[in-house]
Amino acid sequence: MRRGVTIGCLVLLMIPVVLVAYFWFTVWHAGRENERREQAALASLLRRAQDAADRTADALNRSRDTGTDALMGVIWEHTGSPVISYDEERRAFTATADRSVLVDQESVLLVSGPVMVKRCFTYTYARRPGSAWTSEITERDLEACRGSAAVGDSVRFARVRMADVEAARLTRAGLQGVLEPGGRPRDESRFVVRSVDRAGRTVAALVLTRYTDRYGTSGDGPAVVEQCYRLTRILDPGNGDVGRPVTAAPVAAAAC
Numbered sequence: 001m002r003r004g005v006t007i008g009c010l011v012l013l014m015i016p017v018v019l020v021a022y023f024w025f026t027v028w029h030a031g032r033e034n035e036r037r038e039q040a041a042l043a044s045l046l047r048r049a050q051d052a053a054d055r056t057a058d059a060l061n062r063s064r065d066t067g068t069d070a071l072m073g074v075i076w077e078h079t080g081s082p083v084i085s086y087d088e089e090r091r092a093f094t095a096t097a098d099r100s101v102l103v104d105q106e107s108v109l110l111v112s113g114p115v116m117v118k119r120c121f122t123y124t125y126a127r128r129p130g131s132a133w134t135s136e137i138t139e140r141d142l143e144a145c146r147g148s149a150a151v152g153d154s155v156r157f158a159r160v161r162m163a164d165v166e167a168a169r170l171t172r173a174g175l176q177g178v179l180e181p182g183g184r185p186r187d188e189s190r191f192v193v194r195s196v197d198r199a200g201r202t203v204a205a206l207v208l209t210r211y212t213d214r215y216g217t218s219g220d221g222p223a224v225v226e227q228c229y230r231l232t233r234i235l236d237p238g239n240g241d242v243g244r245p246v247t248a249a250p251v252a253a254a255a256c
């Protein structure tokens with residue numbers, strides 16, 4: 001009888017040990033699987049970035065327009081980079097943009113669902129006289145893309161606001177008031193409307209979009225990331241001049 005009781009006690013003691021071991025193995029396996037999925041997602045993001053860089057270089061080489069704004073538009077179209085700069089001395093464009101993907105994860109400690117995997121890339125396109133455009137990709141810290149992402153969000157906001165405003169208010173002062181209703185000081189504004197021009201039913205606005213990073217520094221104060229955009233809207237008298245889509249394209253800083 002004592003032997004049976006002893007065996008029973010051992011069985012009862014083994015149950016929590018088995019449960020703990022099973023729980024530990026489940027967590028370990030899920031962690032390994034989630035790590036594998038994240039690594040696969042990162043590799044996929046890098047391939048996507050490389051593909052975008054290659055497509056952009058091919059498009060630049062096919063382009064018959066050598067103007068800075070036109071070439072900048074080609075880069076924006078293929079990379080979606082909200083911030084693009086041009087270095088005249090190096091004859092090179094630099095574009096910064098993040099790429100992200102949702103990854104489904106196995107549940108760990110009652111936590112499940114997809115997670116966002118994101119990486120920041122800088123694209124550099126250069127061309128020496130008599131040669132073709134070449135591309136180079138550099139992976140950056142995510143902080144390097146914070147300003148670029150903020151500028152992209154601001155441009156989307158500006159497109160929506162310009163599309164909804166009445167045609168009569170599509171002036172420099174009118175559009176500035178729509179984009180910055182709070183009337184911030186110019187050096188703190190997200191938007192600075194430089195000009196608004198009309199040609200027939202087409203309205204084109206040059207808008208400087210700015211993001212001030214209070215946590216970053218440029219040596220003399222908070223870091224500032226900015227990009228000049230041309231926002232274009234076609235007026236539609238039959239629709240009350242409201243609601244027509246607004247297109248956007250980055251232009252060289254000299255335009256602003």
